[in-house]
Amino acid sequence: MSFSVKNYKKMYINEEEEILINNSKFNNNNHRYSEIVDLNREFGINNNNNKNNFKEQDEEEYNNKELYKQKRRLGFKEKVIPIVILVIITAMVIGLVVFSIPYDSSSNSFNLSPFVINIDDQLLTVAIESRQYLLSVHNSTITKLDFVILLMEPGGSWSMATFNGDALSNATECAYLPFLASAVNWCIQNGNDPHCLQMVAQPMMDSFSSITTGILIDIITNAPNKPFPQGPTSSAFQQWQSQRMYVENFLDSIGLLGNQTLINKVYPSNSGPTPSQGEGMIYNITGPNYMDPYNAAMLMLYIVHSGILSSGTSYMTDLISRQTFSQYTSLGFGLPPGSIIHSVLGTTNTDVNEIAHMVLPNGNEIIISAFSDGYQNYGYTPYQSSILGMFTENLLENLNLNQGNPPKIIISATYCNQLNDGNVVTVKGPWLIGESIQAYNKTFYYIQGTGGNNYDNSSSESSTVNNSYTIEYMIDIQVSGLYEVCVWFPSCSNHSTVSYSISPNDQGPTWDTTSYKPTYTYYISQIHYGARWILLDSFYFLQGNKPTITISTWGVPTTSTVVADTIKLTMWPNVKGIPGFSPNFVLENTQD
Known part of the structure; x- marks a missing residue:
């Protein structure tokens, strides 16, 4: 075999590569360190990196051993105190959380709420018993009662129970509550006082006037009824329809729309006795307005506790303040005298629906939205829609909420x-x-x-x-x-x-x-x-x-x-020697 510089260089390179590969294999084997050094010296390879690696590894192992010894010397306090501090901080963070995710009875998530709301199985059990009692006593009159109940707890949080909370029902006049909130929102958006539409909002709430309700809808949507010869697929109709979605868009912006439909007027309206022209096209697409108990109850909570439109809270609650044993409520027939009730009632020839916020004389506070088929039209106002009073009364008694009320x-x-x-x-x-x-x-x-x-x-x-x-x-x-x-x-x-x-x-x-x-x-x-x-x-x-x-x-x-x-x-309550006077009758200061 001939030997040349070229062959030597080639052999040197090959052997160097082989040694480098071997060095990488030996990098983590301390007992081979001296052998690798000898090989490197023989071929003139500078392998200071290997030395440093081993020195660093030795130092790291030494430091780890020293650290381990120090850890073993830590006392009980040094171990436990950091854990305790961490637990306390975690609890404080959880306690400051103001958002919760409510669920219905089938554990379906609804939306985030600016209130602390907890699912309460015991509340649900009592509510279902009260529901069943009502349906059994009035078995020939009522077969349906979907509800959501929100009960304020002493700490300010709310307990919730729901039965078919996401079930849709014909909204009837209950739609006036989201209409009212949307009207107040429109006033504020346009730089006006919250009650700028008082002339149409008040008869809507006081007299259930569907005529003034239609006027209110036309104002806030800026989309009065008109014909669309090209039909519902035309761009003109779709633009008009998008304007008519003002109420739905408002509810959606606060997370309270869900699957509800709130785009239609209540008829007869200012545009005719029945839906026609553009309104007829919408009605053919969507059907009547629909609401569900959950979003209805949450909207009432938002309104009465300033979760939205805080500058209009007093105005809206004034418009929906009711008397028990009146044509404006059904749930109120089960309340003791001196109770405060904010309510919107909707009826058809079969349905009794209500969204109500109630404060008892003892201060206990509860919100109920109920959708039923218990209407009875035998005359003698206001008893046609009074059937849900039994549900309220049994619920209050079984939850012991009347304790502290007058005898x-x-x-x-x-x-x-x-x-x-x-x-x-x-x-x-x-x-x-x-x-x-x-x-x-x-x-x-x-x-x-x-x-x-x-x-x-x-x-x-x-x-x-x-x-x-x-x-x-x-x-x-x-x-x-x-x-x-x-x-x-x-x-x-x-x-x-x-x-x-x-x-x-x-x-x-x-x-x-x-x-x-x-x-x-x-x-x-x-x-x-x-x-x-x-x-x-x-x-x-x-x-x-x-x-x-x-x-x-x-x-x-x-x-x-x-x-x-x-x-x-x-x-009745009796405060300061005034028969019938409840301390809840004096309103607290509000932002408006």
Whole structure:
């Protein structure tokens, strides 16, 4: 084999590459370090990097050993205190979180809320029991009740229970609540006062005026009704339709639109008795307005607690402030007197829907949105839509939310004398005891009418009617005050209009022995609207007095039945010696 410089260089390069490869393999083997150094010297390879690597590795191992020794010398405090501090900081961060994700009963996520809202299984259990009780008692009237309940907790957070919370229902006049909020938003956007559309907003909320509602929609959308000859696929219609989505866009901007439809007017409107032209095209595409209980309840929460449009909070709550036992509410029929209620009620010939914020005299606060099919149109306003009052009352009782409210007295005719509580029921005549799921305690007295002339169907002062069978409730008043008086009975087609006579039995001054002691008589039909509280009136009763309420067969045809079931007296709040005055009636300062 010949040897040349060229071959030597080639061999040198090849061997150098081989040695370099070997060095990389030996880099992490301390026991081969001296062998590698000898090879490098033989071929003149500078491998200081290997030396440094081993030195650095030795130093690193030494440092690690020293660090390990130091860690082993750490005491209990040094180990535990950092962990405790970390846990505390984490808890503080979690406690400061103001956003939560509500879920419905099927664990579907809805939207982020600027309020702390917690799913409450116990609240849901109680609410479902109250729902089932309502549907069982009124099984021939109501089959559907979807709801969302928000209950304020002492710390300011909210507990939530929902049953079909995302189910869509015909919005009816409940759509007026998002319409109102959108109108206030429009006023603020245009640099006006929040109530700049008062002339159309107030009759919309007070009188359920669909005409002024249509005017309001035209104003805030700037898209009054008009024809579109090219049809719904034309760009002109689509542009007009996008303007009509003002309410939906507003709700979507605050995360409360969901799958709701809120683009249509309520008819008859300012553009005609039924949808036509462009409005007819939209209606054919979307159908009527639809709302769901969850987004409805959340919108009420946002409005009454300034989650949106804080400068318009007082204005909006003023417009939706209602009285219990009125045509503006159904849930309110189950509230004690002196409660505050902000409500929007919507009805059809079958539906009773309501979005309500309620504050009890004791300060407990609850929001309920309920969509049902429990409308009963038998006349006698406001009881056509009163069916949801039973749901409210049972919910409050079962959640113990009435604790701290003024006292109430409930007297059932068939049970009273067994209680020995100072109240007495006196039965005169051959009354029989019947059973019904609609009776307050499942039993009641009944008897055939005795005929005679009746009075006009109105409240009046009269003398006691003789020659009739009666049941008299005598009430033991323990606390002087203003009392709301209600009656309860099962309804039936063979019942009749019955008289309830109230004698306050106010003794008056000791020297006054001749004053006329009036009796107030009310005529109530027992044919319809049973199994709920029917309001008679409110009376101021004095402690120690024994007022009476008497049901008589006088004036009832002999072919009809008179029923005596239960009465309820609930005391109004009394603050600063003012009967009926609740501390909640004084509003706190607001931003506007």
